[in-house]
Amino acid sequence: MQRTTGFPFPLARGAIAAAALAALCLHAGAQTAAFDILAQPLPGALARFAQQSGVQIVYPPELVQGRRANAVQGAQPAEQALATLLRGSGLRMRRDGATLVIERIPAEDAAVLPEVRVLADAEAETATGPVHGLVARRSATATKTDTPLIETPQSITVVTAEQMRTLRTASVEQAFDYSAGVQAVSGYSRSFDAIYSRGFWIDSGGSQYADGLRLSGSSWASGKQEPYGLERVELIKGAASVLYGMAAPGGVLNTVSKRPTQERVREVVAEAGSHGHKQIGVDLGGAVSPEGDWDWRLTALVRDSGTPVGPLRNDGIYIAPALRWRPSADTSLTLLLQHQKREIGYPFALPVQGTLVPGPGGAFIPRFTFVGEPGFDRQDVSQTSLAALFEHRFSDDATLRSNLRLFDSKVDVFFTGAYNPVAGNPRLWERSAYDEFESAHGFASDTHWQQRWRSGAVEHTLLAGVDFMRLRAATDTFRRPIAPLDLYAPAYGAAVPSERSVAWLSREQRRQTGVYLQDQIKWGERWVLLAGLRHDRSSYTSGDARDAALKTEDTSALTGRMGLVYLLPGGWAPFAGYSQSFEPQGGTDAQGRRFDPTEGAQVEAGLRWQPPGRDFLLSASAFDLRKTNVLTPDPANPRFNVQTAEQRARGLEVEARGQASRDLELVGAYAYTDRRTTKSNVAEEVGRREARQPYHQASLWASYRLAVWDLPHWTVGAGLRYTGSTQDRNWRDGVLRGVPAYTLVDLMLAWQDGPWRVALNARNAFDKDYLVCGTGSCLHGDPRTVTLSAGYRW
Numbered sequence: 001m002q003r004t005t006g007f008p009f010p011l012a013r014g015a016i017a018a019a020a021l022a023a024l025c026l027h028a029g030a031q032t033a034a035f036d037i038l039a040q041p042l043p044g045a046l047a048r049f050a051q052q053s054g055v056q057i058v059y060p061p062e063l064v065q066g067r068r069a070n071a072v073q074g075a076q077p078a079e080q081a082l083a084t085l086l087r088g089s090g091l092r093m094r095r096d097g098a099t100l101v102i103e104r105i106p107a108e109d110a111a112v113l114p115e116v117r118v119l120a121d122a123e124a125e126t127a128t129g130p131v132h133g134l135v136a137r138r139s140a141t142a143t144k145t146d147t148p149l150i151e152t153p154q155s156i157t158v159v160t161a162e163q164m165r166t167l168r169t170a171s172v173e174q175a176f177d178y179s180a181g182v183q184a185v186s187g188y189s190r191s192f193d194a195i196y197s198r199g200f201w202i203d204s205g206g207s208q209y210a211d212g213l214r215l216s217g218s219s220w221a222s223g224k225q226e227p228y229g230l231e232r233v234e235l236i237k238g239a240a241s242v243l244y245g246m247a248a249p250g251g252v253l254n255t256v257s258k259r260p261t262q263e264r265v266r267e268v269v270a271e272a273g274s275h276g277h278k279q280i281g282v283d284l285g286g287a288v289s290p291e292g293d294w295d296w297r298l299t300a301l302v303r304d305s306g307t308p309v310g311p312l313r314n315d316g317i318y319i320a321p322a323l324r325w326r327p328s329a330d331t332s333l334t335l336l337l338q339h340q341k342r343e344i345g346y347p348f349a350l351p352v353q354g355t356l357v358p359g360p361g362g363a364f365i366p367r368f369t370f371v372g373e374p375g376f377d378r379q380d381v382s383q384t385s386l387a388a389l390f391e392h393r394f395s396d397d398a399t400l401r402s403n404l405r406l407f408d409s410k411v412d413v414f415f416t417g418a419y420n421p422v423a424g425n426p427r428l429w430e431r432s433a434y435d436e437f438e439s440a441h442g443f444a445s446d447t448h449w450q451q452r453w454r455s456g457a458v459e460h461t462l463l464a465g466v467d468f469m470r471l472r473a474a475t476d477t478f479r480r481p482i483a484p485l486d487l488y489a490p491a492y493g494a495a496v497p498s499e500r501s502v503a504w505l506s507r508e509q510r511r512q513t514g515v516y517l518q519d520q521i522k523w524g525e526r527w528v529l530l531a532g533l534r535h536d537r538s539s540y541t542s543g544d545a546r547d548a549a550l551k552t553e554d555t556s557a558l559t560g561r562m563g564l565v566y567l568l569p570g571g572w573a574p575f576a577g578y579s580q581s582f583e584p585q586g587g588t589d590a591q592g593r594r595f596d597p598t599e600g601a602q603v604e605a606g607l608r609w610q611p612p613g614r615d616f617l618l619s620a621s622a623f624d625l626r627k628t629n630v631l632t633p634d635p636a637n638p639r640f641n642v643q644t645a646e647q648r649a650r651g652l653e654v655e656a657r658g659q660a661s662r663d664l665e666l667v668g669a670y671a672y673t674d675r676r677t678t679k680s681n682v683a684e685e686v687g688r689r690e691a692r693q694p695y696h697q698a699s700l701w702a703s704y705r706l707a708v709w710d711l712p713h714w715t716v717g718a719g720l721r722y723t724g725s726t727q728d729r730n731w732r733d734g735v736l737r738g739v740p741a742y743t744l745v746d747l748m749l750a751w752q753d754g755p756w757r758v759a760l761n762a763r764n765a766f767d768k769d770y771l772v773c774g775t776g777s778c779l780h781g782d783p784r785t786v787t788l789s790a791g792y793r794w
Contacts, residue, residue: 154237198237572608598627
């Protein structure tokens with residue numbers, strides 16, 4: 001028999017039990033305690049119940065394996081809390097003196113409780129709902145159907161809200177700190193969400209989605225998503241156009257917003273930390289009325305913060321009300337409104353001379369030197385989106401979903417760049433100040449029909465759909481002259497003249513229509529086949545507003561995917577797959593022919609292990625990813641390009657996350673990525689590595705609850721993040737230089753008791769100074785950042 005208790009030492013446990021035996025016999029059910037237990041696998045939930053209540057519970061270990069527990073929140077009697085925990089699990093508890101015993105509900109009792117079984121199904125994990133813990137078991141990002149991850153024949157990383165809360169994640173990029181083969185795009189990532197995945201750039205230009213719908217598609221104006229408003233961040237790795245249309249070969253990034261729920265949600269979180277950081281967030285929700293058809297959610301956040309680059313700010317307001325109407329068990333309509341206003345700044349990169357290598361006289365530019373002018377450089381961002389998610393189930397086998405997002409965003413960017421040294425004085429750098437006004441608005445829709453049927457031992461899940469996107473964007477950029485700056489001893493105060501000249505006035509219109517078909521075929525208990533096909537037509541109109549007419553380019557593409565999974569006993573699942581992607585590109589060759597879209601193709605083989613009844617997932621994959629139709633100079637006419645270049649990424653990725661033991665949680669990753677140019681008409685480019693992509697990346701995060709030291713409310717955490725060396729080719733002198741590897745340390749100390757959680761987090765705890773370089777410019781990585789947070793749930 002398994003005995004779980006809040007007191008870990010046998011002698012202490014015996015003494016306390018003996019001293020309190022009479023009281024426990026009388027009051028085991030009436031004893032009140034503050035509980036904060038999330039819905040999760042039952043073994044872990046019982047351990048937390050014992051810790052928070054101090055009550056001894058007894059059960060056979062095999063009885064609770066593979067079962068899930070309900071959430072329990074707030075102060076209440078221990079017996080009532082345990083009954084709530086077990087509701088819908090097929091188990092019940094009874095009191096035996098000082099002990100609470102868990103046993104199976106007899107068949108004759110269970111038969112009269114059908115409503116409990118329905119509730120248990122409703123509270124099970126779904127592809128778009130919350131994940132209780134670090135490990136997601138289901139996702140819709142890779143298939144647009146609610147599919148177990150272990151049955152998906154393509155690599156996908158899912159970062160849960162629980163992991164982001166533990167690590168105090170401040171951006172979508174930081175969500176992937178402990179993921180394989182993903183890097184933040186330094187500099188730009190302060191302005192808009194952008195990452196490298198498997199060596200290829202992913203941004204909002206076509207590879208970023210929220211709730212399965214495309215974001216604005218315009219970089220600066222697309223801004224950043226607020227992690228506090230997300231249930232999960234998911235990344236399909238490698239070519240993935242078959243369900244989404246145009247996308248970078250590195251993958252598709254999709255976020256899942258916090259949504260209305262029947263379960264009561266009440267949370268307030270306050271933060272304070274480095275660079276004058278102050279932030280408060282609230283997350284509220286629940287049913288409008290106990291028997292009603294409406295659920296609601298309100299997530300909001302206010303931030304007042306500086307940055308490592310002194311004059312630049314990171315202030316923001318985020319508000320996201322949501323409403324769900326469920327007129328019947330088969331129909332739902334969810335409305336998600338999000339609005340953000342942010343004042344941030346773009347830290348312009350510093351030259352290689354003075355950062356990566358010594359500058360004049362062996363000097364180095366001070367860390368986080370600001371090249372602009374205080375009071376001028378800033379970004380004012382405003383984003384609003386409204387999404388409507390409709391679903392109607394005609395039967396257990398037939399479902400219609402129709403989703404729509406309207407978006408409107410604008411950004412006013414004021415920044416200063418330092419581009420070249422002044423002749424005769426290499427400490428002094430010429431500068432230009434820019435005013436850039438960018439706006440984007442449009443909509444995206446996706447409608448699909450899901451049909452299930454069985455033929456003998458073969459089960460099909462067919463998905464047929466059509467999606468549409470329309471974007472209008474405008475960028476007006478003006479240049480102002482400004483005095484040079486000594487980067488080694490900057491003295492600010494130069495006047496920014498009111499006179500400005502037009503740099504460019506770009507206009508952009510984009511439309512895309514895609515039709516797709518997918519079949520998930522499962523036969524027997526072991527084999528899963530996924531096959532899909534998609535056809536896209538896109539129209540892209542662009543040009544300078546000063547021109548008489550804009551240029552329109554129409555393209556089409558056919559992409560597909562096929563993959564196979566074999567489900568072995570014990571939670572093992574080897575898989576293999578082939579997938580394609582495409583990205584339109586503008587321009588013509590010397591004969592006036594429009595360029596074809598670039599094409600991505602990936603071959604991948606991997607293995608997952610998700611042991612039954614445990615919150616743990618191990619995944620490993622090897623891949624070969626190629627991008628073709630890349631532009632390269634035309635040998636016969638170097639003023640034009642031809643599409644004969646090719647880029648390739650090969651690699652190996654391993655990820656593990658979950659509960660390693662009752663008190664130990666782990667998140668670890670390793671990636672080997674060889675990303676290089678394999679074909680080009682420029683001889684020195686052939687075989688060249690991608691400058692920003694390291695061969696090796698590795699990370700490991702561990703958090704340990706100190707119950708064994710009789711400190712069940714305390715948790716310590718530590719993480720290591722290693723990034724291997726990269727290369728940088730300076731466009732000014734053509735020299736190829738190595739950029740050193742670096743290792744960062746993250747630390748955490750947390751205390752949790754019932755509804756309260758207080759944590760101290762330190763990113764880059766030892767303040768490692770490291771560089772991220774590309775094309776002759778470098779940025780210093782984030783310094784030590786300490787955050788103290790206090791949260792209360794009720």
